[in-house]
Amino acid sequence: MSFNDIIGQETAVKLLRNSLKHGRISHAYLFVGPNGVGKKLAAINLAKALNCEESAEISCDRCVCCKKIDASIHPDVKYIYPTGPSLSITIDNIRELRTQISFKTYEGKKKAYIIAEAENMTIQAANCLLKTLEEPPENSVLILTAADSHSLLQTIVSRCQVVPFNRIELHRIESFLVKHHGVDKSLAHFIANLSQGSLGEALKLKDDAQIPLVKAKLMDILSRLKNEDVITLVGEFNKEVFNNDNAERGRDVAEYRNKLHMSLDMLTTCLRDIAILKQAGEQVPLINLDIEGELKQLENKFSLSQIDGFLNTVTDMKMHIKNNVSPQLILERLFLDMQGNADA
Numbered sequence: 001m002s003f004n005d006i007i008g009q010e011t012a013v014k015l016l017r018n019s020l021k022h023g024r025i026s027h028a029y030l031f032v033g034p035n036g037v038g039k040k041l042a043a044i045n046l047a048k049a050l051n052c053e054e055s056a057e058i059s060c061d062r063c064v065c066c067k068k069i070d071a072s073i074h075p076d077v078k079y080i081y082p083t084g085p086s087l088s089i090t091i092d093n094i095r096e097l098r099t100q101i102s103f104k105t106y107e108g109k110k111k112a113y114i115i116a117e118a119e120n121m122t123i124q125a126a127n128c129l130l131k132t133l134e135e136p137p138e139n140s141v142l143i144l145t146a147a148d149s150h151s152l153l154q155t156i157v158s159r160c161q162v163v164p165f166n167r168i169e170l171h172r173i174e175s176f177l178v179k180h181h182g183v184d185k186s187l188a189h190f191i192a193n194l195s196q197g198s199l200g201e202a203l204k205l206k207d208d209a210q211i212p213l214v215k216a217k218l219m220d221i222l223s224r225l226k227n228e229d230v231i232t233l234v235g236e237f238n239k240e241v242f243n244n245d246n247a248e249r250g251r252d253v254a255e256y257r258n259k260l261h262m263s264l265d266m267l268t269t270c271l272r273d274i275a276i277l278k279q280a281g282e283q284v285p286l287i288n289l290d291i292e293g294e295l296k297q298l299e300n301k302f303s304l305s306q307i308d309g310f311l312n313t314v315t316d317m318k319m320h321i322k323n324n325v326s327p328q329l330i331l332e333r334l335f336l337d338m339q340g341n342a343d344a
């Protein structure tokens, strides 16, 4: 994998390649952008290009250095990421980095330390790292990645060259899935939309066998929303999607939150498609082409203002997930509010 394999981040890659070409390498970088858009890949490629035996601007992917970095066994390139039950980067991690970075390079040209998801550094770890950033050892480069720079100490941000990474255009994710993973075109279109511009998320979703099941259940619930009691709908959803009779009991709540969030994202795409069928007919492409027939059956069940109300409810419920409201309560509220809206 070289810089050429990073899709949708032309500006960031151009900036890095220019720095490499002109030998203007910062002692510290901060790659900022959503998860799954190529920050870690770019960090590894920067480490490779800095140490590559054959090229100074882009990694060759053939020399011993490039191969060792790809296999995570190069002694001069280290990768630090959040670990432990609290998923954090601790002061011990950074102390070890400070010791190692002070040594000369073993076999490469530059020591490169990649600190992934740097927003998970404890405050003690961040303050310890600050000392290294204030007096950077020669021949070393620190590459931090983070979802956003506001969650880091501003004293850290100000000592790094910030390189922004963007969400990837959906059509590029779609063609990547079709071309490199043989995903069916309509499924690739759906996954790209659900991924919200994160290739990492799209690659996870493509292997999620539950997606068709969740989608079918959502369509079933929409078709019965007006005539079924909420307790039954919640019960069925728990059983069929969460494999449990309650969205919390005895299981990992974090896992439920993720699944519920994914389900709400899927519900949003279905509602958006129904609104499109009502307004524009066939002219705007549907996200859920695979269930076009089922969507058409729902087209006349709800008015546009009801669908708008549903979408607002879904947005509210996503906020509740963020604020750690119990998934069971969220599900109950979701169907209750939607039903209220459908009866209005």
Ligand SMILES: [Zn+2]
Binding pocket: 051, 052, 053, 054, 055, 059, 060, 061, 062, 063, 064, 065, 066, 067
């Ligand atoms: Zn190389």
